[in-house]
Amino acid sequence: MIGETATINEFSNGFVACKLMSMGLLSGTAITLVRKSPFGGAYYIKTENHYIGLRTNEAEHVLLTKNS
């Protein structure tokens, strides 16, 4: 899981979708899960041109397609 890159397929929550899309994460964007936060609860995510911290319960609403 960690270190893997996948493509955003869709979002299962409108609020999360709206916020992430405003930040430039759209369906079709490739994201890499870099690491978990030290005490859990959040992911450190990298896209083609920026870094984002995202809570795990928010990340659950991002549906991914694995890059082969």
Add this chain to the structure above:
Amino acid sequence: MANQTFKIALLGNPNTGKSSVFNQLTGLRQKVGNFPGVTVERKNGAFKLTDNIEISVTDFPGTYSLFPTSLDERIVLNALTNKNDIDFPDAMVYVADVNNLERHSLLLSQLIDLEFPIVLALNMNDLAEKTGLSVDAKKLETLFDLPVVSVNGRTGDGINALKNELQKLLQTKKSSSKRFYELTNTEIEITDEISKKIRVKNSYAALLIAHHVKKISFLNAAQKQELLNLNEKHKFNSINNQLDEIMQRYNQFVPIVNQTLDKQIAIGNTLTDKIDSIVTHRFLGPIVFFLLMLFIFQAIFTWSSFPMDFIDQHFSNLSFYIQYHFPTNLFTKLVSEGIVPGISGVLVFVPQIFILFLLISILEEVGYMSRAVFMFDKIMQRFGLNGRSIVSLISGGACAIPAIMSTRTISNWKERLITIMVTPLISCSARIPVFAVLIGFVIPRFKVFGFINSQALVFMMLYLIGVMAALFSAFVFKKILKSNEHSFLMLELPAYKMPHWKNVFFNVYDKVKSFVIGAGKIILVVSIVLWFLASFGPSNKINEAINTATIEASLMQYDATQTELHIASKKLEYSYAGYAGRIIEPIIKPLGFDWKIGIALITSFAAREVFVGTISTLYSIGKDANRQTIQQKLASEKNAAGKPVFTVAVALSLVLFYLFAMQCFSTLATVYRETKTLKWPALQFAYMSTLAYIVSLVVYQFLK
């Protein structure tokens, strides 16, 4: 030609270098306040465009879109949809980062649809220059149909060109003819009806109002209900329409942006990757954080001790000088004993505040702070706090005033409020002198495990108890307070960069200035009022007291200094403060405090460390006595029944009282300033005093 003033809005996404552009435009002509009715920081500045055109710029909070998710973003929406808002702009400067032009175009496309006259300022950062990224500004200008200027917020390059474009724009008032979104049929029906009911700029403004009815502050309750019914009637699914709109916008502007960039640079930014692999590492990350905080804490104490002593010494010399070189009258006394010490009491905190904000601003500029938020978010969440709260809590170890001011960066109101409410429980530097005098009574000096100083250990424990009390209280507030604001963390972690010193300077300058002017006024006034209460009393009583004291002194064959000290002590006893001490005695008796301690509790409201000075006066110990002398004197002090006043039980009860009680008027004033209502400082005072009272009561009654 008559002088004209125009309002300009500075807008853009977070981390675009917007503040740098703001600082370049306005220089020192800026002031920090709050947006009306809310506590989001509002930075406003001014500059002259020509001899007779004056510009007032508002630096709006960084925003991703006009679909707000935080209070910050809501401010932008409200200011731009309400023509009567004080920040409603005549024109805009939109700052976008060249490296991220694509995603920074979303908000721009929305602002274009609102038909504002806009200049696009492309911030060329170092990265773009290094990688040789170039933008076809002319092409961009044509495709977006608005003036485009390349600027460098760091060096100030392009700022003059920006001003020129702004001047042209203010004359033509021309807005872009491009549109990035076509309203759906339902949306057209709704916005037509809204336009009939309230005055709106255009149909897109009406659509934004329809999306965010509840968040629009200029609508009254009846209007809100009416618009909500309207949405209901048209079965308007706001969130789905927002998502469709965002997609449509991207489809429109992505081709434009791609046509104008000669290449897209991906962040193979290995430096940020390398730093973050340590700094946000599971185990190393928290260690780095605590080392940094330890350094800040240490710096606050060591670097500030010299300037603080300097200020303290020079002001007390000044008092002394005034006392002996001016005629002995009421005015001289007011100046030398009330006003000068009051000003000194304000300025003495400046070095700590300066150092704290200097270091925090640097960490913020570099990009570290968002990493700290990311790392500690989970723990802080459990206590109803935010990742950013950790910075405020640690700052509270120096002084609660700047710590509370630093909560402005927390966008969730509930989380910010809880942080404000619990921060004063962290032991601040003004408590140290009080603890230092009293701990000697409680804990004999010995070595624990042969090398740890027992008293230092107790100091550590007091800090720890303070931290635990803060977290516990936060947990209680979390359960009590209601909030319907979303709590989320979708946090951009900007690439690390060298701090931009101009931004650091302005940030620190703003903080120190707002402390000196805001909190300073109150500390000064409180000091003067307390001086009055401690120097005056019912006139016959106080004269009687002076006479008695003089006679007593001569009977005891005191020398001049002793006589003076004895008279000062008796005067304080019969002053208004003395009477107040006696009035509160029945209340504080169960805690083991007599009326003399009561006087000190009252006078230390100006700042906690005043306790030591008052106690010294009451027990006729000279002002310059050192800690050992004060301790010896207090230890030998007997009450009417011949029992010692300062027993272990009393001293411990007093230490704990000072640890928990809200004994600081300036902090309360700061809380009032930050929350805009009396409710929160009142509640804070009540809960902290209650906590202090109960703990002291239990401890004293148990040990007595």
